[in-house]
Amino acid sequence: MDRKQKRNLTVGIVVLFGLLVILTGGPDKTADEVEYAEARYGKFDITIEVAGTLEAENCVEIKGPDIASNRNIRAQSLTISDMVTEGTVVRKGDYVAMFDRTEFQNTLTSYQENLESLLLTHENLLLDSAVRLSGLRDNIVNQRHTIENSRATLTNSQYESAGTIRTAELNLQREENSLQQLLNSYQLSTEQILARIANSNTNISRMRQRIADYQKALDLFYITAPADGMVVYAKDFRGSKIKTGSSVNMMQNVVATLPDLSSMLSKVYVSEIDINKLSTGMDVQLKVDAFPSKLYTGKISKVAKVGEKLANTDSKVFEVLIKLDKVDSQLRPDMTTTNTVKIASFEDVVYIPNAAVHTGADSVTVVYTKSGKKQVVLLGSSNAENIIIEQGLKEGDIVYLTTPRKAEKFRLSGEELIDAVKEQNTAKNREENIDSSSPDKNIAGL
Known part of the structure; x- marks a missing residue:
């Protein structure tokens, strides 16, 4: 085999090895690359962290x-100009805002024009009424003269024939009836005219009131x-x-x-999952995003009893108000806050990261220790990162953060805890079923 063939063979072997490495995902992690965690002992806090915004209490x-x-004013909404x-x-007294006056000013102008029209109509009504009543009174006066003439004719006919006298009597009676009709017509016309005048005055008064109300309202547009x-x-x-x-x-x-910046609140919205963990009086630590290095403290002052849906969300949340213990001149309304509520604290407990705990098909919880044991553990409370181990581990034990390779070769330890773990799971499931069917839970879901 010549030199060129040897070189080609070497290159081929290198390429083949590279492909093998790629296809197999590279070499296995060494023991030094496996992630472990140490069981720690001491104080364990359970907290809820939620974002909020500052607002003044008053x-x-x-x-x-x-x-x-x-x-008199028809307006459901107004626009700020x-x-x-x-x-x-x-x-106090300084200018703050002005509302758009255009629509109200146009309506006011229309009402003023309507008032002028009503006043003109009213004036014409008075003139027409005066003319009409004057004509009726003249007719009454003339009719009375006619009656006097008829009565004189009757008197003069006393020595005439009975037929002439009867005719004179009928004429007088007819003229007296006509006078009564004229008097009735005058009274009726007077009542009608007075009603029309009263109605006209009412319309004028209403229009004047509308104009006054709109003028007053326009004065209020300057805030x-x-x-x-x-x-x-x-x-x-x-x-x-x-x-x-x-x-x-x-x-x-x-x-x-x-x-009033002397007393500030942080308003937060808490999910229905966590709301039952909170109550008034709980201590809260706050950080304002604008000043991340400063720490403020406060207490929960109010927890809403009824949930609500915020805009663009489907889940129910509950409003919680947190009153700051102390404020300073840097705090302003609408600043974003991060609020950490301590809901429980445990002293002298063993805890490990949540990722280190594994649950099998039989719902038994275990951890894998560096010493090669598949250790059954009885769990306690947890927070976002760690969980308490009530039994099964002690301080300093080293556990895998992920399921190790060849986990089946790890020897099972702590079988005596299996019954306790199952009882704990049964009690937890029973409690969850009770919570889901309780009236308070149903209300929260409305």
Whole structure:
């Protein structure tokens, strides 16, 4: 075999080995590359961590025009045409916002034109009524003269024939009946005219009241601060901030607030899975995202009893308010917070990472130790990272974080704990079934 053939053979062997390495996933991990964890002993805390936002515990509301209860004004919502920048510090009486006046001004102009038309119609009604009643009175006067003439004719016919006298009597009676008809017509016409005048006056009064109400409402479109403070935009029912261009419902017409920054809350929303673990008075540690190095403390002051769905989510959450123990000048409403609630604490316990615990088909929990044992363990409470081992391990034991290779060769240890583990699982399942059928749980799911 010449040199060239040897070189080609060597290259081929190297390529073949490389392909073999790729296909087989490379060499097995050595013992040094396997991840282990040590069973630790000491204090064990169970916490819930949830994000939230800061808000003032108390605030003064800045409201839009109070017109919802006025029947003369038809407006379900108004649009903000201008508003000061959020965070602006104002003094009592300072300008805050202006509502769009266009629609109201157009309506006011229309009402003013209607009032002019009503006044003109009313004036014409009075003139027409005066002319009509004057004509009726003239007819009555003329009819009375006619009756006098008829009565004189009757008197003069006393010496005439009986037929002439009878004719004169009938003529007088007919003229008296006509007078009574004229008097009745005058009374009826007077009542009709008075009713029309009263109705006209009512319409004029109503229109004047509408105009006055709209003028007063337009004066309220200019919004000023009711007290000293920093302007914080309010939020609508969707959770969006109310600002320039926003439409404000007149039934809930708060446009902004002046928060009292001396007492702050962190508002969080907790899932229905964790809500039963929380109660008022629990201690909370808070971090503000804007100042991650500073730690604040507080206590849960309120836990909602009824869940709600937030926008763009399907799961139910419960509102929880956390009151800060102390505040400083750096804290502002709407700052994002990270809230850690300690729900339980255990002293002098053994614990390991959650990843080290494995559950078999028989629901028995085990760990694999570096000493080659498949150790049955009785579990306790857990947090996001670790879990308490009530029995089966001691401080310093080394366990695998993942199922080791050839796990079937590990010898089983701790068989005496199997019954206790199964009893623990049975009790846990029974408790979960009770919780799922309890009235409180059903309410939470509504």
